[in-house]
Amino acid sequence: MVTEDAQRHVIENGAVAIQGDRIIEVGPRATIDAKYGATNRAINRLDQPTAILAPGLINTHTHAAMSLFRGVADDLKLQDWLEKYIFPAEAKNVDREFVRWGTRLGLLEMALSGTTAFADMYYFEETVAEETKNAGMRGVLGQTVIGFPAPDYKTPEAALAGAEKFIRAYADDPLIVPAVAPHAIYTTSDETLQAARTLADRYGKPLIIHLAETKAEFDEAVQKRKKSPTRALSDLGVLQGWTLAAHAVWLDPADFGLLRAAGTGISHCPSSNMKLASGVAPVLKMLQAGIPVGLGTDGVAGSNNDVDMFEEMDLAAKLQKVTLGDPTALPADQAFAMATIMGAQALGMSKEIGSLEAGKRADIISIRLDAPNAAPLYNVYSQLVYSLKASDVGEVMVNGRIIVRNRKMLTIDDKAVMAKAEEYRAKVAKSLSGN
Ligand SMILES: [Zn+2]
Known part of the structure; x- marks a missing residue:
């Protein structure tokens, strides 16, 4: 044991x-x-x-409902992948029922591969919560807020109001921690980011965000704001409070201190960073700085094609070794900790989960x-x-x-889920055939 x-x-x-x-x-x-x-x-x-x-393994970053887009478009530049496939596919297909069945497929795959808790950000998050609870899984679930019309809410204001309603509905749930999830600094206005922070703090719940994922995101922030994305979010007050940030690939030397001081939890997603050629997150430096870093799969629509935490552990260890030219970097025991207790720390939930100890x-x-x-x-x-x-x-x-x-x-009808996945494949493929 x-x-x-x-x-x-x-x-x-x-x-x-x-x-x-x-x-x-x-x-x-x-x-x-x-x-x-x-x-x-x-x-x-x-x-x-x-x-x-x-x-149980803790997946600190995913978009469970995107399971139904598994393999829809691979081996593309992030911008092409998003603009030619994912955004149109989402606009044409994502509704509440899509999220319901996609989440079921994601939950089934996660549970069978040993994940007991996951952090999610997507649309119709109350449906993700309903399905997660029905399956008996644990979720830190963030309602997405984004600066353009989304499948569930057409404006950031409406999304924030929806997030508040969602947070209130699940405020004291034994399995669900509701959260607000402004998508990223480059897709969400400063005012909306700050409003999301205020909302999270008002209810004592987490804020989930994508942070410094690509060089393009980093360069854009430097060009427009003369500072790194991390510094910009910190200056806006967005990181101060209970926060989970995914990726943190592109950091300035001063950003480590900012993340540490803010107590930001980081989700490191090696498969996603490798597949989209985003870069290599400075995991060891973050750990040395005292920043809690867990592991995540990201969504399966092209940034990863599964939600298998065993693969993430293996890749996390090997990615640091090959990048640093040092086979002693990120040893197995540390990679396993990142998938369990350190993941719980990144989620701000290490008093409750992440280890086998009396009281947890x-x-x-x-x-x-x-x-x-x-x-x-x-x-x-x-x-x-x-x-x-x-x-x-x-x-x-x-x-x-x-x-x-x-x-x-035991808690999900796997045959029904597999049949629905095939139904949705046909529908999604048809919707993209004009591209
Ligand atoms: Zn993501």
């Missing part, structure tokens, strides 16, 4: 005792059995003798060790990051409830 507690305890033949939605004790199986197991026949047991028990929510996964790629096992972190696969995940528990058992999702 890998705990990811402060001492990074790894317990051989470990066990977790759970009551309701929380972990009550973690320790050697003999101890836990003696205390809770043998005497209580009413107890619910889940025995996995040949598996690793670990905290019971978000736990089992990773089977019966496949050839799992044997032999010398080092558990090496195995988790470099050789185990999403398909090795056996069981998934979120908030004390088992939602995946024996590699089968």
